[in-house]
Amino acid sequence: MTVKVRRQRPRRRVFWALVAVLLADLLALSDTLAVMSVDLGSESMKVAIVKPGVPMEIVLNKESRRKTPVIVTLKENERFFGDSAASMAIKNPKATLRYFQHLLGKQADNPHVALYQARFPEHELTFDPQRQTVHFQISPQLQFSPEEVLGMVLNYSRSLAEDFAEQPIKDAVITVPVFFNQAERRAVLQAARMAGLKVLQLINDNTATALSYGVFRRKDINTTAQNIMFYDMGSGSTVCTIVTYQMVKTKEAGMQPQLQIRGVGFDRTLGGLEMELRLREHLAGLFNEQRKGQRAKDVRENPRAMAKLLREANRLKTVLSANADHMAQIEGLMDDVDFKAKVTRVEFEELCADLFERVPGPVQQALQSAEMSLDEIEQVILVGGATRVPKVQEVLLKAVGKEELGKNINADEAAAMGAVYQAAALSKAFKVKPFVVRDAVVYPILVEFTREVEEEPGVHSLKHNKRVLFSRMGPYPQRKVITFNRYSHDFNFHINYGDLGFLGPEDLRVFGSQNLTTVKLKGVGDSFKKYPDYESKGIKAHFNLDESGVLSLDRVESVFETLVEDSPEEESTLTKLGNTISSLFGGGTTPDAKENGTDTVQEEEESPAEGSKDEPGEQVDLKEEAEAPVEDGSHPLPPEPKGDAAPEGEKATEKENGDKSEAQASVFRASVTRFGFR
Secondary structure: OHHHHHHHHHHHHHHHHHHHHHHHHHHHHHOOOOEEEEEEOOOEEEEEEEEOOEEEEEOOOOOOOOOEEOEEEEOOOOEEEHHHHHHHHHHOHHHEEEOHHHHOOOOOOOHHHHHHHHHOOOOOEEEEOOOOEEEEEEEOOEEEOHHHHHHHHHHHHHHHHHHHHOOOOOEEEEEEOOOOOHHHHHHHHHHHHHOOOEEEEEEEHHHHHHHHHHHOOHHHOOOOOEEEEEEEEOOOOEEEEEEEEEEEEEOOOEEEEEEEEEEEEEEOOOOHHHHHHHHHHHHHHHHHHHOOOOOOOOHHHOHHHHHHHHHHHHHHHHHHOOOOEEEEEEEEEEOOEEEEEEEEHHHHHHHOHHHHHOOOHHHHHHHHHHOOOHHHOOEEEEEOHHHHOHHHHHHHHHHHOOOOOEOOOOOOOHHHHHHHHHHHHHOOOOOOOOOEEEEEOOOOEEEEEEEEEEEEOOEEEEEEEEEEEEOOOOEEOEEEEEEEOOOOOOOEEEEEEOOOOOOOHHHHHHHOOOEEEEEEEOOHHHHHHHOOOOEEEEEEEEEEEOOOOOEEEEEEEEEEEEEEOOOOOOOOHHHHHHHHHHHHHOOOOOOHHHHOOOOOOOOOOOOEOOOOOOOOOOOEEEEEEOOOOHHHOOOOOOOOOOOOEEOOOOOOOEOOOOOEEEEEEEEOOEEEEEOOOO
16 A cells, blocks of 8 residues: 555656646746737827737837837937937937838839938938838938838837737737838838737738728628728828628638728828928928028028927817917027917918818729729728818718718727737637638739740741739739640749729839739759650649738649559559549649639630730630638648659549549749849
């Protein structure tokens, strides 16, 4: 008996030791479960977190405010952020950077770079010959790219979230304007990497707002489609979005609410900042008029004085939204001279008359892209700080023809709350009620390539081909496969933006290069030599437009097939291997495809270039790959093939004579040349 007890005591000790280790691991795990969102606006940002016991909370900054100015002051050995940097803007305007997001992903010759320089002449922008972009030249020894400055801001937002959550945070969802193109989105991702953040998703700010609205009104969503228009005028831009809410049947969770982005319209430069700049110019003129005849310098030549005027213009715009007139006053504006002047709302509206005329523009764009009429819109909801300007509401109300505008959403925090809900949904640490999100492609993407064809015996010509990969207002994330059937040697193809006719001439200039990437394929001819007895099934290029709206070319492979004789009694080892590969990488449609709105589609023959026709039997196949359910929020990339050859998942089909086909895929090197922003 004694021996038995002695044997049990160590076991109990081991058991309790294991329990203690498991509890310690669980406690350590709970300390790193928090996720965050950053609603990155032009003027200010809002940060939100989710952690165990704290569902969806807006982070307070060091001044206990719910929003933080996106301003950075850079000195040789010091950095200031937020409200501290805003106070430094008066003392050191050259070293205080704001609205730098307007320069993300822009080449030096972009009109927005010139516009930024005109708005903020105190900043010295230098040319970066390697990236063809610009730097902020703070001092002879100190220069930063816009991405580096944004990285500092994101790192500061992370520190705010960690202080509030009292634990380290790495995972984040960041909002971006819906009109950001590939270069601009990659710039934000680059800045996040500099900040040490793991970006779960770049979510469009209009989608985040729509998600927040739907989450808090889940009970109001039913099987009848409801069309809601969100009109978001912020500091730097204006976006109008048409969203359809409806209960849909999902494979995993049954009936669940869904939001679908149906239409989008935007104006990149219409916002509160432009109104403030008009007011600043007006105040500067009034000050110069007051000092006329005193041989005084123009106040516009003094950066500190102009920084003071911009701050006063910001305050004046806010006050005039609730008052008919107000007295602008600045103590010691320049040369110890005080400034005081009365400004009325009528004067303000006259200064911005042409801006207010642009208010209906995004509405018409959104309706046109959604192919809807105003009669189909149930409600128009205001979002963004600049929508508080009375004239904006007056013009918008007239444009939409509704009795009233909806103000039943937090105009400042909706996007941050929607983004943090998405962060919790994407994190494996939290389980949230599913809400299906179907975002839409704003800029179509296509593949272009040129091939030599023989129109008549001995007569060769070049034919230019285009194939749309992702159409405008089509859903994403999704994967697409394009198959080139007529190549047996190395060739190139270009990935470009599609028809951008919906953009105006100025927007096209701001948009930049329409060529995304040139892909140069090497080893195509070698793959045909490697499998001389196999039948070519084409060269397949696999594309992925991920949750962040960022396009990538996952892989390119050449697929071959041959017939293998096999006795009916026993399958050969190669056939068994081929069937196993087919079940693992199957080329057919999976059951999930329809649930995600990404059905596998075999499209018709390629649209020929203008003035040419396809050869008989010549085609370029384009199909979609099945996606994981939308509500899961994650779409992992397919495993990268190893070695020179990897099997492709083409299904083996039985022939009448009992033979079976064996598929082989040769993966070869693709040289990718990116144009524009890197």
